[in-house]
Amino acid sequence: MSENQKKVKPVEPAASAVKPSVNRAVTRARKAAEKRAAAEEKAAAKKAVAAEKAAEKKAASRRKAAEKKAAQKRVNARKTGNEPARRAEGDRKPAPMPPRRVLILNGSPRAGGNTEAAIDELCRVFQSEGVETETVQVGNLDIRGCIACNSCSESGRCVFDDIVNELAPKLYAADGLVIASPVYYASANATLVACLQRLFYSTHFDKRMKVGASIVIARRTGCSAAYDELNKFFTLSEMPVASSVYWNNVHGNDRGEAALDSEGLQTMRVLARNMTFLMKSIALGRKRFGLPEQEQRIFTNFIR
Numbered sequence: 001m002s003e004n005q006k007k008v009k010p011v012e013p014a015a016s017a018v019k020p021s022v023n024r025a026v027t028r029a030r031k032a033a034e035k036r037a038a039a040e041e042k043a044a045a046k047k048a049v050a051a052e053k054a055a056e057k058k059a060a061s062r063r064k065a066a067e068k069k070a071a072q073k074r075v076n077a078r079k080t081g082n083e084p085a086r087r088a089e090g091d092r093k094p095a096p097m098p099p100r101r102v103l104i105l106n107g108s109p110r111a112g113g114n115t116e117a118a119i120d121e122l123c124r125v126f127q128s129e130g131v132e133t134e135t136v137q138v139g140n141l142d143i144r145g146c147i148a149c150n151s152c153s154e155s156g157r158c159v160f161d162d163i164v165n166e167l168a169p170k171l172y173a174a175d176g177l178v179i180a181s182p183v184y185y186a187s188a189n190a191t192l193v194a195c196l197q198r199l200f201y202s203t204h205f206d207k208r209m210k211v212g213a214s215i216v217i218a219r220r221t222g223c224s225a226a227y228d229e230l231n232k233f234f235t236l237s238e239m240p241v242a243s244s245v246y247w248n249n250v251h252g253n254d255r256g257e258a259a260l261d262s263e264g265l266q267t268m269r270v271l272a273r274n275m276t277f278l279m280k281s282i283a284l285g286r287k288r289f290g291l292p293e294q295e296q297r298i299f300t301n302f303i304r
């Protein structure tokens, strides 16, 4: 037997063996401890509430002082006729903004067709929003494709002096560009595509933050592919793309049928409103923050 095993286990006194007076004392002590803890908890809660109230009071008085200071600054700005300073202080009165301009390219060869009807729906909203529009029908013109001569890299103009070079200054001056096309074989009209490729390739001015929107018109299908094709001109040029409640399609085949596509026309109206909002917001943001910093362009081919 080990030393430990040999140790005699101390005998716990039986409950009945503890004197009643000791029991009462223990109960009293426990109750007192509980009372103390509750009181401490109450005091701590009271202290926390008081601290919160004090912090709120302090913040309110700081806010009040800042408002007073800002108001005084506005009064001073008014006295000195320093209007921009007044606006910078958050005076809610917005400065009048010159109307936004949108260039619209109609890629259909058909005058009075469904593409035109969709454009008309956009224009009604643009007009009510005070946006200036210019629509150029390019789908009926004889526009050849790019021949990759690269002479535009020197001149900033296309070697073929046609509608493409006429569109360049219009695009430069515009805050937004709408490209509209009938769907041909699940693609945009080839004439329009030739025009866009030469226009975007030959012009080197900054197109950043001009808002783009493309709309496609089809009898039945191929809208999505054509829509993607057209949006790619924007997304390569740092142009934000305006969107609507649906992808921007209008359906119709014969002239006048687009007017029956109420969902398509609503999509056009919402698109015009959203595009207007974006153009205005970008104009304000541009004034306030300037355009984003521009990096030196890195141009790699896959083989080097």
Ligand SMILES: Cc1cc2nc3c(=O)[nH]c(=O)nc-3n(C[C@H](O)[C@H](O)[C@H](O)COP(=O)(O)O)c2cc1C
Residues within 6 Å of the ligand: 108, 109, 110, 112, 113, 114, 115, 116, 182, 183, 184, 185, 186, 187, 217, 218, 219, 220, 221, 222, 251, 252, 253, 254, 255
């Ligand atoms: C050459 C050609 C190809 C077409 N391909 C398609 C097509 O792929 N999918 C479709 O739904 N409609 C197709 N259409 C129908 C047109 O997209 C449709 O008639 C549209 O409303 C024409 O617009 P517009 O009236 O402005 O010219 C095609 C029409 C033509 C002339």
